[in-house]
Amino acid sequence: xxxxxxxxxxxxxxxxxxxxxxxxxxxxxxxxxxxxxxxxxxxxxxxxxxxxxxxxxxxxxxxxxxxxxxxxxxxxxxxxxxxxxxxxxxxxxxxxxxxxxxxxxxxxxx
Amino acid sequence: xxxxxxxxxxxxxxxxxxxxxxxxxxxxxxxxxxxxxxxxxxxxxxxxxxxxxxxxxxxxxxxxxxxxxxxxxxxxxxxxxxxxxxxxxxxxxxxxxxxxxxxxxxxxxxxxx
Numbered sequence: 466x467x468x469x470x471x472x473x474x475x476x477x478x479x480x481x482x483x484x485x486x487x488x489x490x491x492x493x494x495x496x497x498x499x500x501x502x503x504x505x506x507x508x509x510x511x512x513x514x515x516x517x518x519x520x521x522x523x524x525x526x527x528x529x530x531x532x533x534x535x536x537x538x539x540x541x542x543x544x545x546x547x548x549x550x551x552x553x554x555x556x557x558x559x560x561x562x563x564x565x566x567x568x569x570x571x572x573x574x575x
Numbered sequence: 576x577x578x579x580x581x582x583x584x585x586x587x588x589x590x591x592x593x594x595x596x597x598x599x600x601x602x603x604x605x606x607x608x609x610x611x612x613x614x615x616x617x618x619x620x621x622x623x624x625x626x627x628x629x630x631x632x633x634x635x636x637x638x639x640x641x642x643x644x645x646x647x648x649x650x651x652x653x654x655x656x657x658x659x660x661x662x663x664x665x666x667x668x669x670x671x672x673x674x675x676x677x678x679x680x681x682x683x684x685x686x687x688x
Binding site: 469498505506507508509510513523553555557562563564565566567568569571 | 607609616617618619620621624664668675676678679680681
């Protein structure tokens with residue numbers, strides 16, 4: 466079954482404590498993205514990757530890092546989380562013009 | 576900037592009626608528009624894509640239109656059911672960058688029995 470998985474699904478943390486949200490896809494897609502979704506603001510792209518070792522900033526990259534060492538995985542790293550990064554995060558994998566989204570990670574930064 | 580707007584935050588209709596959701600875009604015409612369904616706390620799920628040179632596309636009870644004169648896409652759900660209740664997102668391409676989309680804020684559809 467084609468899948469995008471994210472872990473953890475829920476996370477509560479404190480300001481400044483580094484965290485990583487993992488994303489994995491089993492469809493051998495080259496293109497992957499991270500989004501955050503906030504009430505009233507919709508989905509906004511954080512970072513995207515066109516292939517292994519090729520990443521670029523999206524619309525709201527500040528405070529985030531990513532890496533793409535292998536095709537299936539695209540982790541999102543928050544080196545020093547802040548309360549304004551409290552949000553619902555989605556990883557997506559793209560083939561052609563269609564995006565396949567993961568189940569989401571709800572992050573709360575206290 | 577290239578924007579996409581879904582003017583209605585919420586739409587409530589009775590079961591059996593046709594739901595019509597609107598998506599408007601500004602600036603240049605997109606190469607395609609997409610529609611996604613999102614249930615609470617879950618990731619968006621792709622439904623339909625319509626290209627600039629297509630007027631209409633159908634999939635089961637769903638129909639999407641693309642009007643370049645009005646700069647608008649309409650998304651129709653015929654014979655709506657309570658199970659169709661969800662938030663529907665419209666998205667457009669960003670030009671030459673493969674895979675990058677602008678998303679609208681979504682319209683929350685509620686179908687009541």
